[in-house]
Amino acid sequence: MSFPDHWDDGTQHHVHWYDERTAILRQPLRTNFEAPFLYLLLGRDRALLLDTGTGHIPLRPLVEQLAGDRELVVAHTHGHGDHVGGDGEFDSVVGRSVEDVAEYFGIDWPHGSGTIDLGERIVDIIPIPGHQGADIALYDRATRLLLTGDSLYPGRLYVKDWAAYRDSIRRLAAFVADGNSVEWVLGAHIEMTNEPGRDYEMGADEHPAEHVLQLRPGVLAELAGVLAAAGDQPVRIERSDFIVYPV
Template sequence: MSFPDRWDDGTDPASAAHQVHWYDDRTAIVRQALRTNFEGPFLYLLLGTGRALLLDTGTGHVPLRPLIEELVGERELIVAHTHSHGDHVGGDAEFGNVVGPAAADVAAYFGLTDWPNGVAELDLGERVLDILPIPGHHASHIAVYDRDTRLLFSGDSLYPGRLYVFDWPEFRASVARLGEFVAAGKPVEWVLGAHIEMTTEPARDYPMGADRHPGEHELPLRPGVLTELVDVMAAAGQEPVRIETDHFIVFPVAPPRE
């Protein structure tokens, strides 16, 4: 179980459009190259004995399905999302059996009858995942916890970068629930988000839209960073406020116009 020393951010035009790293023999981390889109999102492929879950499909600027089919083999593939912003659902059209983008679609698929409360289980075959609603960055946002590896996949709600908060009360409540979930007996080895926007210099991020990332922060975050997010959001109060830490920046923004 390991991470690469550094990620190929794809700025070299000769590099692959997606970098694949196997954390273990059933967990693939796929990074879309920054040269294809400045978001450089991370996608996660989790393999069970019977089914596989692809978490997010990237921006859609480069083909993804041939790569995923090669990695999945004969397993049934489920395509879901941490949330449905464009840089996470852009490749959906390549796939079948895609969980819908709205919160109601996500709740119905996973059997979350009291959204955004509760936790659902997804059994991939000798690999059980917990699905938790965590809206605030987006209404349909979820976190996924893998009981085997103790990895927590946090999407855009926690990663080394700017945590854009579109709904402040929902985000605070979601972060609190996520902290309670972990504290109630779900130990976390690493938190894995969907982007890297921080540098190795504490509290320093890249300019918005940067398509080159010299000196990137590591992707995996220790569980103490989640505890820090829980604490700072609890202390922040009811009014949105920007919060800078060594590993993330809480970044309140107005909701986008429809």
């Protein structure tokens, strides 16, 4: 189980196998400054693709090659354009609304949780609205990876609904503390440099000295703590690995 030393900025997705059943795909910066990360989790029977990127480069042929003959489920961390842009390539995707997500995964939104069984691989689905209305985090029991989309990553954490976001991060931290140990927290972007607290300019299409993708679980606890201390009024918060950015 490993991460690359750097992410290639070519013309096609950089595919990194975290282990033999977990692929991390990054869309290159040169195709779109968002450079989102996508995740492909392989079970015995089904494969789960999390997010489809901006749609600027083909995705389906690559995913089908990686997933083999498994049934493919395409879902999203949330419904913003840089995460759903490739949806049109696929025959079927999980809907983007709160109602669609809750129904598909069997979630009592937002305080419950759901699961998806890929075949000898169970993934927990936790609602975490705040960045956008239908945000989810995924906890893979097999690898103990926590996939957090745009709600936590090395970068600017844009918060639309402050109260919902604070509650979501509190609940997510409680989920981890309640016996669901996390090896790494993996988000959907990198916007920080490897200099603590320093981010790239918005829209930057080059990322010299980039922060690593993976965050230790303590960063989630740190985020929950600073949000709790901040109180009810939205406020910008700068830390080494993230910047809370109310919008």
